[in-house]
Amino acid sequence: MELLKKRILEVGAVVSDQILKLDAILNHQVDPQLIKAIGQEFARLFGESKPTKVLTVESSGIPIAYATAYELGVPLVFARRKKPVTMVDDLYVERVPSFTKGIVTDIMVASEFLKADDRVLLVDDFIANGDAARGLIRIIERSGAELLGVGIAVEKAFQAGGSSIRERGIRVESLARIASLEGGRITFAD
Ligand code: G4P
Numbered sequence: 001m002e003l004l005k006k007r008i009l010e011v012g013a014v015v016s017d018q019i020l021k022l023d024a025i026l027n028h029q030v031d032p033q034l035i036k037a038i039g040q041e042f043a044r045l046f047g048e049s050k051p052t053k054v055l056t057v058e059s060s061g062i063p064i065a066y067a068t069a070y071e072l073g074v075p076l077v078f079a080r081r082k083k084p085v086t087m088v089d090d091l092y093v094e095r096v097p098s099f100t101k102g103i104v105t106d107i108m109v110a111s112e113f114l115k116a117d118d119r120v121l122l123v124d125d126f127i128a129n130g131d132a133a134r135g136l137i138r139i140i141e142r143s144g145a146e147l148l149g150v151g152i153a154v155e156k157a158f159q160a161g162g163s164s165i166r167e168r169g170i171r172v173e174s175l176a177r178i179a180s181l182e183g184g185r186i187t188f189a190d
C-alpha cells in the first residue's frame with residue numbers, strides 16, 4: 001500500500017535494527033485518514049470471504065480494526081489485556097510473550113463475542129515474532145469460529161511472525177513489509 005509506505009518514510013523513526021517507531025500515525029497519535037484507507041484496503045482484500053467479526057488486541061490494533069470493521073459492516077472485538085470488573089462470564093484466556101515489552105501477558109475475549117458460526121478476520125498494527133497473532137488464533141480455535149485470514153499494517157519481514165503463520169496455511173496480507181531497519185534506514189521488502 002503506497003500511501004502507508006510513504007507515511008512510514010515520512011514519520012517513521014528507526015529506534016534500533018529491530019524496532020520502528022510509528023507513534024506519529026499508529027501507536028500514540030493516530031492519523032484518521034490513513035487509518036481509514038487501511039480499513040478500506042483490508043475490506044477490499046478480505047471482503048469476498050464474508051467476515052462476520054474483526055478481531056484484534058488492545059491497544060494499537062483498535063483503530064485499524066475499527067476502520068476495517070466499519071468498512072465491512074461487522075462488529076469489532078478487541079481482546080483485553082486486563083480483566084475488567086464487568087467481564088465476569090466465560091473467557092478465553094491465552095498467555096503471550098511480548099517481543100517489544102519483554103514480558104508475558106494474558107489476552108482475553110469473552111466467549112459471548114466469539115461464536116462457532118463466526119467468520120473472523122484478524123487485524124493488527126505490527127507483526128514481529130507473531131506471538132500476539134498466534135495467541136489470538138488460539139482463542140479463535142478454542143471458540144470454534146473460522147479464521148479467514150490475518151491483515152497486518154506493518155510486517156517486519158526480517159522477523160519470523162508473518163512467515164510462521166503463512167506456513168500454517170493461513171492467508172496473511174501485510175500492507176507494508178519491511179525487509180530491514182539496519183543502519184537506521186527503512187528498507188521495504190518489495
Ligand atoms: P509479536 O507478537 O509479533 O511477537 O510482537 P509483540 O509481542 O511485540 O506484539 C506486538 C506488539 O508489539 C504490539 O503492541 C505491536 O504494536 C508491537 N510492536 C512489535 N514490533 C514493533 C515495532 O517495530 N514498532 C512498534 N511501534 N511496535 C512494535 P502491543 O504490545 O500489543 O501494545 P499496544 O501498542 O498495542 O498497546
Ligand code: NA
Nearest residue numbers: 027060125126
Ligand atoms: Na503496539
Ligand code: NA
Nearest residue numbers: 060061124125
Ligand atoms: Na498491536
